[in-house]
Structure formats: structure tokens, C-alpha cells
Amino acid sequence: MAAGGTPGARGRRARDDALTMTRRSNAAYRAAEGWTRDEADRRVLAALAGLTAVGWHLLVDRRLAEPAPPPDAAVILVGPGGVFVVAVRHWADAPSVQDGRLTAGGRWRDGEEAGLLATTLAADDQVGAFGMSPVALRPLMVFAGHRLDTAFGRIRLLGHPDVIHMLVAEPRRLTPPMARAVAAHLAEAFPDLEAVTIEEGGPSGDEAEPGALFETEEVEKAALESLRHAPIERWMTFLHPDQAAVARRDWSGPARISGPAGTGKTVVGLHRAAELAARGTGRILYVTFANNLPLVQKHLFARMAGTFADRVEFSSLHKWAQSFLAGRGVPVRLHADRVDDAFSRAWMAEGRDSVLTEIDPSPSYWREEIDHVIKGRGLASLEEYRDIARHGRRTALQTAHREAAWLLYEEYELLRAERGVHDFNDVLTAALAELERAPADPPYAAVIVDEVQDLPLVGVRLLHALGGDGPNGLLLIGDGQQAVYPGGFRLADAGLGIKGRGAVLRTNYRNAAPILETAMEVVSGDPFDDLEGPSPHGRRAVETTYHDGKVVRVRAGDGADHDRRLVEAIRALAETADGPAALAGAAVLCRSLRDVEDYRRHLTRAGVPVLRLERYDGRPAEAVKIGTYRRAKGLEFKYVFLPRHDAGLPAGDDGDRERAELTRRQLFVAMTRARDLLWLGSVAAEGG
Missing domain, CATH: 3.40.50.300 (P-loop containing nucleotide triphosphate hydrolases)
Structure with missing residues (x-):
């Protein structure tokens, strides 16, 4: 059965909610006379107050009643859909966004958003104490007398009938106890905010009814839409305090999040992407090694943080490198069959009868040596290979074995080049060279790397060049115990120093205890x-x-x-x-x-x-x-x-x-x- 019961029950509930909101809004119109001096603003606030009938809490800034309210004066709504900081505007002309700037009536209205964003930032600091992610707190600018729904950076611009529809239709993020606790905390943290209570009595005196503050039918449809949504998973809104602290931390340079399986490293990474998107306006790259994982992460992030979804790019490492090279006009010719044939012929010529079979007669072992040690680490000469520590490779090689492996590598490269094809390491090496020739334009504000332990070293160097050494520019997430490919590296090999900029998560939130214990028995004896x-x-x-x-x-x-x-x-x-x-x-x-x-x-x-x-x-x-x-x-x-x-x-x-x-x-x-x-x-x- 779908969330919310049968279709008939959901429809009746949606209609009841809409009618209850209408009655509450009409009652609130009388109370709103004390909230603001502006009649149009009064109607907007009364409409918002109708939401208190269906589980929302309205906090009104007392300064809105002043003759000239300060620019950071706003109302805050806390309810099933999250936390919303709302600034009400009464402009004669409808606003629009052109070339990333706010305009109305033929003139720019730059700076109008500054007060709202300041209040949002202050509220974000407060809800962070609950472990709440910035994805659950969003700024809205609501325009009396207009109908619109568009984005202006982090801010969503809405007409006042549209904002009611949007808020009612939101997927459910907060349970009633959570909403009450967050609203009470914000009311205490901001002395200018007052929690409003609406009494639904009859009209007092000769006061006229306000007329329709919103379309009841539209709200009914929005309520039905919300009921059809399954509740958003708790991790999409809240983190454990330890996780939240990591997601919100300021790093002075490249940093790393590590921890055993199931400790929520990827969850923290997604919330970190939302945190950085909320802070700035630049592009953010979220990259991993597997091809299918970015599709899953992109969908989860869009569901979790729709406001920032278009600001974060999800990609596998090789897909990003191929796209980057294509944009620079650098040809890439990946052809797995021809690459495999080149290695097979190289093995027949230089490996099958060499000293390499003393170590391992399987050609696959030596293919891995080339892919993960020689080319994966970007080695350019036999001298480098002779001396390098082969992290992750337990089998010791003598000088004769390394020389034979290098001959196999050279033969493979010769045959590959003759066929005019590239392997995946070639793509990463070419992208690194191109990036060193000319930086990405526009640059990424941040690069987040998930499952970093599975990347080759040349890939880590590429992402380091992309993210840089500046504050909050590069975040590496991973756990060596979960490496599923042979070989390895040290971060120092990529020129990365992260001393003092690391966090280790130690609590497993995923696996039932018997499952984790059974899994640990498999690897407990392996370094x-x-x-x-x-x-x-x-x-x-x-x-x-x-x-x-x-x-x-x-x-x-x-x-x-x-x-x-x-x-x-x-x-x-x-x-x-x-x-x-x-x-x-x-x-x-x-x-x-x-x-x-x-x-x-x-x-x-x-x-x-x-x-x-x-x-x-x-x-x-x-x-x-x-x-x-x-x-x-x-x-x-x-x-x-x-x-x-x-x-x-x-x-x-x-x-x-x-x-x-x-x-x-x-x-x-x-x-x-x-x-x-x-x-x-x-x-x-x-x-x-």
C-alpha cells in the first residue's frame, strides 16, 4: 500500500487539511495586524499562518511591525517539510532573475537578498546543534501580489499563493516532536522571534473577512502530493553529532575522512557537498571510481538536497577525465579488446618464458602490476620502478623480476601504440598533463573523492591538481580495508599532506551487529x-x-x-x-x-x-x-x-x-x- 493509506483516505485527508488551513488563515489575518504595518504583507503572513493547522510552527520577527523593518527581519517556518527562513517583499513589479542577478521593473535589485541570507546563516548555525544538515533549511523570498517560482542562487523566489502550495507539497523530513523541538530552540536562540498561536474564533467587531488568501483546491492537491511521498530517510536530514561536525568543519587544506565499513562516510560526503553548496556559488565535483555509483549518489543527493542539486556534479573518475579531454579536443581511443590483445601478445613475447613465472605464472598478476603499479603510479623509468615500494603487493620482487616486468611493460606499450588505442591509465595521465598545461575553466570550488582507496595514484594526482591545496578544496573519503583492487599508494606519493586535517568515524550505522561480526571474521587476520x-x-x-x-x-x-x-x-x-x-x-x-x-x-x-x-x-x-x-x-x-x-x-x-x-x-x-x-x-x- 502507498504511503498515507488508500487513495480515498489520502484524498479525504488532503481536503480536510486544506479546509482547516483556510479557516486558520482567515483567523490569522486578524492577528497579523499586529505583525506588520503593510496590508499586502499581512495577507502573506496570514496565509503562512494557516500552515500551523497542519503541523507547522510560525516564528514571526517582532521587528516587522516597525515603520522601517531591518533587512534581516524574517519569519521562520518549522514543520514536516523542514525549516524555512522567509522574507516577505511587496514590489509593484514582478521580480525575475537575469544573468544570475535579481531584477524588477527594469532595474537591478542586487543586495535585496543579503539580509535574508544573513538570517539563514544564523539559523543554520543553530539547527546544526541538532545535527541537522543545511539541506533541511532553506531561504525563501515571497512576493505579495505576484505568482512565480524560480531560483536565485540558494534562495527560492515565490509568489504568496505559490509558497503555500510548495510548502504543503514538500516531502516529510521532520516528525512532529522534531519540529516542536527545533522551533522551540530557534525561538529561544533569536530573541526577536515570537512563536504565534492562532485562535479560530469568529470575526471580532466589524472587521471584514480577508477574502481568499490562497486557492483551497490547489492546497488540497499539494497536500495529496505530499502524502504520496514516502518520508525522507532520517539520514537525509539529520546526522549524528560526530558526523555533523565533520560535514560542517572548515579545513585549511586537503583533508580526509576515514573509518570502517558502515560508519557513514559517504553520507557525510553528500552532506559535505550540500554544506559547501550552501556556502558559496562555485561548482562542486563529487567523484568516485565505480561507474554506477555516481548515478545512485546523484539521485540520492537530488532527493536530499534539491535546492543544490544542479550545483554538484557526480561522475566516475574515468568518465570525468574523458569528458574533460573531449572538451579540450584531445582524442581518446578506448578499445578494450585491442588493449587486451596487445597485452596477450606482449606476454607471449616477454613474459611467458621469463623469470616472472617464478613469482606467479598467471599473466593476470603481471597485467595488474602494469595497471596498478607501473602505469597506475605514473612511473617513467626502470630506475624509478627498481626503487619504488610496491604498497599493497605482498610478493617481494628481486631486481631481475622488476627488470623483466619492465620489459613486459615496454612491449605492451609498443603493441598498444601500434594499435592506436589507449587504456584507462592513459586517459588519466593525459587529463593530468592537460590540466597542468591549462587549469580547468571555470575551476571547481571543491572536489570530493569517495572510495579513494580504489583509485590509482595518477588519478589522485589528477584530482589533487583539480581541487588544489586551498581551504576546503579537496576532501578524500575512503577506507583501505575495503580496497577491492590490487596495489596501493600513500597520499604522500601524490604530494598530499593532510596531517591535522583528518577525521575518523568509528560508529557503524548500517550493519546489524551479527552481520558486522561475521564480516569482520573474514578479514580480522589480514593487514x-x-x-x-x-x-x-x-x-x-x-x-x-x-x-x-x-x-x-x-x-x-x-x-x-x-x-x-x-x-x-x-x-x-x-x-x-x-x-x-x-x-x-x-x-x-x-x-x-x-x-x-x-x-x-x-x-x-x-x-x-x-x-x-x-x-x-x-x-x-x-x-x-x-x-x-x-x-x-x-x-x-x-x-x-x-x-x-x-x-x-x-x-x-x-x-x-x-x-x-x-x-x-x-x-x-x-x-x-x-x-x-x-x-x-x-x-x-x-x-x-
Whole structure:
């Protein structure tokens, strides 16, 4: 059933709310005579006061009654839709925005917004004490006698009938107790504000009725629209005080947020983007390594912070670099098949019969060495490679091995160039060179990098060049224990010094305690590299806040039994109180693309709707999400199913320690995507 009950019940409630607001507004018109001397402003304030009938609190600045109210005098509304700082204007001509400037009647009205923004900033400081994000506090400029709805920077410009419609239609951010607490706090913090109470008695004396202050039918439609919205998740409005402090902090230079899985690093990053967008007018880049994650983050941010949605650009690192180069007229020719062929031929010529097979006979290991160590770190000579510390690579290489690996790299580069194609590291290297030749124009006001541990070093250098070393210019978010790619680096290698500009989150808000404990058992014995130095072991102190959840282990005798029980477990979700909608919170995660395709076909044949993770953008869809462990980075689901999770899991002996640690980290990441249920499937004959 949709939020708010049946369609008929929602319609009756919306109409009742609209009629109640109309009566309250008419009563407020009489009281508003003491709030302002201006008749048009009085009508606007009376209309706003009608909202107090449906859960809103109105705080009126006493100075509005003065003959010449100061420019920062405003009213504040606190209610289901959040906190709104409202300045009422009575202009003969309708306002508009041209070339980013406010105009009316053929003349510029620059500076009219300064007082409103000052009051908004002061209110923002106060609601921050509740852990409230700036996305829940918005400034409005309301114009008596006009109809409009447009944006002017952070401010939304509205006609007074339009503002009622907008506020009533807002998705619900605050519960009634939250709204009361915030309103009481603001009334105490600002001595000029007075909380108004409206008595709905009959007309007094000979006072005439005010006439229609707004269209009841329009408000009814807006109320119905709000009831159709599901409440906005609490994290989109409020943060834990520790998280809020990090999101609002001023950094004197590049900074980093770290912490174990589930501690809300991405949530803080999104609120940080909103905080920076609220402060200034420049562009903000929010970038990560995975291609699908920016789609999800963009949708979540738009839902969370619609006011700032067009100010923040979400992109994967390689997509941004390709777009940047295209804008500069630099050709990029990515062709995976030709690149793979170039490496295969290079391996046949320089690797297969070399000393490299003494270390690892698999060509994939040496492809990773080129991608993540040699090219990923931007090494230009054998001399550099001979001496460099191979962070994240556990297998020691002697001089002969490094020389052989360099010959393999040179042969690969020769064959790649002959084919006229680029690999992904070439794109990042070219973008860095182009950025060093000529900075981005216009520049970004800030760059936020999520899942930084998965980037190659050349990518971090690129983003450092883009964000710079100025205050609040570059924020890195990540955790080395969740690295799902081989290799690694130190921030110092990118010329980044962040001493004194770091924050560590230590409370897990996502995973049920049994799920987190099960996941930690997988990596507790493995050290990991965490950008600033090695960690001696994988188990870290973390506090859990969420204890309701479970781990289900299924040990099947054969593959057919395993897959049957997987389908049964997923179908059982649709039989819960949430019905088929429960599938929207479920994901099946696999180690390889081949397994993903196998289980996609199997679930589809069983009648289970599925959605590939690369097509998932964060919007609810009544289908089980399916993808690889890597593709699930940065996401979370109520229910996570890991079929054959331990099939071929390396034991981690000395000869294969590096690959085993990486495999366990990838499994750890997949397990920690689960909030309420973690389903671990095994086949007796396949367990590692």
C-alpha cells in the first residue's frame, strides 16, 4: 500500500487539511495586524499562518511591525517539510532573475537578498546543534501580489499563493516532536522571534473577512502530493553529532575522512557537498571510481538536497577525465579488446618464458602490476620502478623480476601504440598533463573523492591538481580495508599532506551487529594499507548501533539444491508484510561477471524480477539487484544474498597470500552491504 493509506483516505485527508488551513488563515489575518504595518504583507503572513493547522510552527520577527523593518527581519517556518527562513517583499513589479542577478521593473535589485541570507546563516548555525544538515533549511523570498517560482542562487523566489502550495507539497523530513523541538530552540536562540498561536474564533467587531488568501483546491492537491511521498530517510536530514561536525568543519587544506565499513562516510560526503553548496556559488565535483555509483549518489543527493542539486556534479573518475579531454579536443581511443590483445601478445613475447613465472605464472598478476603499479603510479623509468615500494603487493620482487616486468611493460606499450588505442591509465595521465598545461575553466570550488582507496595514484594526482591545496578544496573519503583492487599508494606519493586535517568515524550505522561480526571474521587476520601507512591487522574497534538482524548460512549438498534454496529465500521476502516491495531492498552479489549472468538467468527463469547493478540508479524498483562484489561498492541493501560465497576461496598460504587477502577484502565488502539479513550460500563440494 502507498504511503498515507488508500487513495480515498489520502484524498479525504488532503481536503480536510486544506479546509482547516483556510479557516486558520482567515483567523490569522486578524492577528497579523499586529505583525506588520503593510496590508499586502499581512495577507502573506496570514496565509503562512494557516500552515500551523497542519503541523507547522510560525516564528514571526517582532521587528516587522516597525515603520522601517531591518533587512534581516524574517519569519521562520518549522514543520514536516523542514525549516524555512522567509522574507516577505511587496514590489509593484514582478521580480525575475537575469544573468544570475535579481531584477524588477527594469532595474537591478542586487543586495535585496543579503539580509535574508544573513538570517539563514544564523539559523543554520543553530539547527546544526541538532545535527541537522543545511539541506533541511532553506531561504525563501515571497512576493505579495505576484505568482512565480524560480531560483536565485540558494534562495527560492515565490509568489504568496505559490509558497503555500510548495510548502504543503514538500516531502516529510521532520516528525512532529522534531519540529516542536527545533522551533522551540530557534525561538529561544533569536530573541526577536515570537512563536504565534492562532485562535479560530469568529470575526471580532466589524472587521471584514480577508477574502481568499490562497486557492483551497490547489492546497488540497499539494497536500495529496505530499502524502504520496514516502518520508525522507532520517539520514537525509539529520546526522549524528560526530558526523555533523565533520560535514560542517572548515579545513585549511586537503583533508580526509576515514573509518570502517558502515560508519557513514559517504553520507557525510553528500552532506559535505550540500554544506559547501550552501556556502558559496562555485561548482562542486563529487567523484568516485565505480561507474554506477555516481548515478545512485546523484539521485540520492537530488532527493536530499534539491535546492543544490544542479550545483554538484557526480561522475566516475574515468568518465570525468574523458569528458574533460573531449572538451579540450584531445582524442581518446578506448578499445578494450585491442588493449587486451596487445597485452596477450606482449606476454607471449616477454613474459611467458621469463623469470616472472617464478613469482606467479598467471599473466593476470603481471597485467595488474602494469595497471596498478607501473602505469597506475605514473612511473617513467626502470630506475624509478627498481626503487619504488610496491604498497599493497605482498610478493617481494628481486631486481631481475622488476627488470623483466619492465620489459613486459615496454612491449605492451609498443603493441598498444601500434594499435592506436589507449587504456584507462592513459586517459588519466593525459587529463593530468592537460590540466597542468591549462587549469580547468571555470575551476571547481571543491572536489570530493569517495572510495579513494580504489583509485590509482595518477588519478589522485589528477584530482589533487583539480581541487588544489586551498581551504576546503579537496576532501578524500575512503577506507583501505575495503580496497577491492590490487596495489596501493600513500597520499604522500601524490604530494598530499593532510596531517591535522583528518577525521575518523568509528560508529557503524548500517550493519546489524551479527552481520558486522561475521564480516569482520573474514578479514580480522589480514593487514591492509590505508593510504597513510600499513595497518597491523584487520580487526578494528567499532561501535554498532543497529542490533536487529541476522546471518543465515545455507550448506547445500549440491549446486541444484543450493540454487533452489536461494530462490526460496528470495521468494519468502515477497511474503512478508512489505509484499513484493521488499524485493526493492534485496541484492544478489557474485564474485565474477560469469556468475552474475548465470544467476540472472536462473532467477529470471524462476520468475524473480532482477535488475543489473550497472542499470541501478538508486531509485526504488521492485526487483532484486544483481551484480559483482566490486559493483556493489558504496551501496547498501536491507537483504544481501551471497551464493556460493566460499567457492574456491584461497586459503592464503605464503605463495598466494596477496591474492587471498584481496579476495577476502572483496568478500568483506559484499558482506557489509547488508543491513538486516546476510544470506551465505555454500555447496559442500566447493567450499574453500
